Amino acid sequence: MAVKAARRSATANGGAVGVAVVGCGVIGSAVCAALLLEGGTRGLLRRRSGVTVMLRHVVERDQVKAAEAGIPRKVMTADFGRVLTDPATQVVVELIGGLEPARTFVLQALRAGKHVVTANKYLLAVHGREIFAAAKRAGRCVQFEASCGGAIPIIGALTESLLANEITRVVGIVNGTCNYILTQMTRNGESYADALAGAQAAGFAERDPTFDVNGTDSAHKLAILSSLAFGVDVPLEEIEVSGIDRLCDVDLRFAKEFGYVCKLLAIGEKVDARGEGGGAGAGEGALSLCVHPTFVKNDQLLANVHGSFNAISVAGHAAGETVYFGRGAGGKPTSSAVISDILEIGLGTAPLLFARLPLLTKKAPGAFVARREAASRNYLRVTALDVPGVMGRVANILSGHGISLAGINQHESQAGAAVPIVIMTHGVKEGDVAEAMKEIDALEGITARTVRIRVLG
Numbered sequence: 001m002a003v004k005a006a007r008r009s010a011t012a013n014g015g016a017v018g019v020a021v022v023g024c025g026v027i028g029s030a031v032c033a034a035l036l037l038e039g040g041t042r043g044l045l046r047r048r049s050g051v052t053v054m055l056r057h058v059v060e061r062d063q064v065k066a067a068e069a070g071i072p073r074k075v076m077t078a079d080f081g082r083v084l085t086d087p088a089t090q091v092v093v094e095l096i097g098g099l100e101p102a103r104t105f106v107l108q109a110l111r112a113g114k115h116v117v118t119a120n121k122y123l124l125a126v127h128g129r130e131i132f133a134a135a136k137r138a139g140r141c142v143q144f145e146a147s148c149g150g151a152i153p154i155i156g157a158l159t160e161s162l163l164a165n166e167i168t169r170v171v172g173i174v175n176g177t178c179n180y181i182l183t184q185m186t187r188n189g190e191s192y193a194d195a196l197a198g199a200q201a202a203g204f205a206e207r208d209p210t211f212d213v214n215g216t217d218s219a220h221k222l223a224i225l226s227s228l229a230f231g232v233d234v235p236l237e238e239i240e241v242s243g244i245d246r247l248c249d250v251d252l253r254f255a256k257e258f259g260y261v262c263k264l265l266a267i268g269e270k271v272d273a274r275g276e277g278g279g280a281g282a283g284e285g286a287l288s289l290c291v292h293p294t295f296v297k298n299d300q301l302l303a304n305v306h307g308s309f310n311a312i313s314v315a316g317h318a319a320g321e322t323v324y325f326g327r328g329a330g331g332k333p334t335s336s337a338v339i340s341d342i343l344e345i346g347l348g349t350a351p352l353l354f355a356r357l358p359l360l361t362k363k364a365p366g367a368f369v370a371r372r373e374a375a376s377r378n379y380l381r382v383t384a385l386d387v388p389g390v391m392g393r394v395a396n397i398l399s400g401h402g403i404s405l406a407g408i409n410q411h412e413s414q415a416g417a418a419v420p421i422v423i424m425t426h427g428v429k430e431g432d433v434a435e436a437m438k439e440i441d442a443l444e445g446i447t448a449r450t451v452r453i454r455v456l457g
């Protein structure tokens with residue numbers, strides 16, 4: 001009975017919206033702090049939107065943590081069931097992260113007639129179809145602006161502002177932790193471990209930062225952004241992923257020498273029959289999806305995105321390139337996106353859009369191109385003993401695979417020691433580079449596996 005009452009009241013919010021925040025970590029506590037500020041942000045929210053937001057419950061198993069975050073006792077609970085049966089709570093804000101219990105709570109909330117706001121990219125990338133279908137069945141909406149790009153309104157851009165465009169490419173720096181680490185290493189000479197510790201202390205990293213540094217978090221975000229941009233459901237296994245956790249300092253130094261910086265990029269693009277992006281026209285082309293460390297020329301916009309900032313470039317057939325930039329991680333910036341989602345529910349615009357837009361619904365097997373068919377430029381670092389003929393044999397293998405060289409650089413060797421040979425290639429199919437690397441690494445005189453980093457452009 002109580003659940004039925006909650007379902008009825010969720011449709012009639014009359015400018016006020018009752019909210020339950022589930023999870024009181026970095027983002028949860030920032031959202032609660034903003035909502036609790038009497039006359040401050042809450043006043044601002046009312047002034048800006050006309051919506052009054054009432055924080056009715058904060059669900060947190062760890063009550064000490066909730067108390068430390070300044071959550072008043074009267075809204076604190078460890079029992080999610082209280083939220084489900086409260087008819088005055090219309091919106092459940094899921095900020096636990098991870099798959100479970102987040103998935104169960106979200107589905108229960110929708111079934112109980114609550115709208116859902118979530119920052120959980122992992123959950124949406126894996127269970128997005130199920131959750132969106134459940135929301136449609138329940139006549140409720142799922143808002144997820146905070147799932148990608150922190151404070152950047154990229155979900156709004158893709159689902160509203162760019163609707164008139166056939167999108168051909170989405171390229172972004174979408175993980176603040178990795179961007180912070182790479183910035184600290186390249187600009188300030190910090191070690192990887194120290195930079196990661198800094199990202200954790202600042203609240204950018206996930207509780208377990210493995211998904212940040214190995215590229216998985218960026219892949220989750222790319223799956224969401226590509227689904228919205230290209231109108232197909234993107235299974236995670238279609239995204240080729242490598243992170244920054246296996247990068248070597250020496251490659252960051254060489255990047256500098258060649259006039260590049262290394263960024264972890266998430267790239268989704270339509271590619272033409274030659275496997276090349278950018279050239280595919282509106283409506284044409286299979287999708288190529290990848291996350292990997294990438295060398296970006298110093299003067300390009302993405303090269304100049306530093307620290308925890310994110311930037312996402314979207315190419316549309318009518319708009320051309322538009323770029324979205326801002327703080328991609330951290331409690332306060334992410335709370336901006338979460339609270340805007342709550343307000344859009346209070347305003348009634350979000351449920352309307354959600355009901356009408358075809359989001360994450362179209363399965364499109366065969367829409368994706370195998371990565372070995374996609375083309376890219378490359379930086380290769382071959383490690384070879386400085387003996388006559390090695391360079392020639394390497395060059396022969398590359399030309400045998402139709403790989404043309406844009407530049408080559410060999411550093412002077414110490415007597416008898418192996419030397420790095422740095423090679424920049426023109427655009428070439430991934431599969432051809434992989435084959436060539438295998439042959440190079442089997443050569444006599446090659447003392448370590450060849451390192452390959454894609455080059456943007």
Ligand code: HSE
Binds near residue numbers: 147176328329330
């Ligand atoms: N850990 C994520 C990042 C948080 O560093 O970008 C924002 O999704």
